[in-house]
């Protein structure tokens with residue numbers, strides 16, 4: 001089956017999103033880009049993550065044309081596609097409606113560096129201008145607000161993250177959600193102390209060599 005490994009990973013991480021409380025029901029979508037084949041594997045529209053099988057994953061070319069699969073692709077495929085077309089550091093993306101990140105997105109605020117873990121996404125996480133879901137306008141707004149970053153809030157909607165693989169996109173989703181929750185909680189009882197740009201830049205450098213690195 002075309003893109004078998006990518007299909008299996010999308011099924012696996014879709015379930016992880018539910019099990020980690022990062023999404024509910026059929027909310028959100030995930031994709032992987034195979035740059036050699038220039039093909040995108042993306043979750044289908046409106047199918048429960050625990051019902052989704054590898055054969056339900058839709059394969060699109062880089063222009064967004066369906067090349068394999070009977071299912072309709074996620075309605076947000078354009079928001080994934082333009083990143084693969086224009087950014088060579090992104091190979092996988094996850095979009096969800098997590099509660100705290102979406103809370104900040106409903107305020108149309110930038111999420112500032114309230115905790116150093118935000119460095120997994122960049123200096124901060126900006127909020128893209130509102131546009132209707134599934135539109136090219138939303139994709140363009142998200143792209144613009146995510147420049148030099150690996151995450152973006154979508155005004156009155158949710159969050160989008162990207163990374164070198166699905167594991168990284170998933171980790172960034174978790175970390176940004178954690179930072180958004182801390183920001184919300186600190187705002188409830190006082191004024192959070194925001195870290196400096198210099199400190200976050202240092203953290204971004206440290207993260208490049210932290211842990212096991214790339215084997």
Ligand SMILES: [Zn+2]
Pocket residue numbers: 028076095096097133157158
């Ligand atoms: Zn959405």
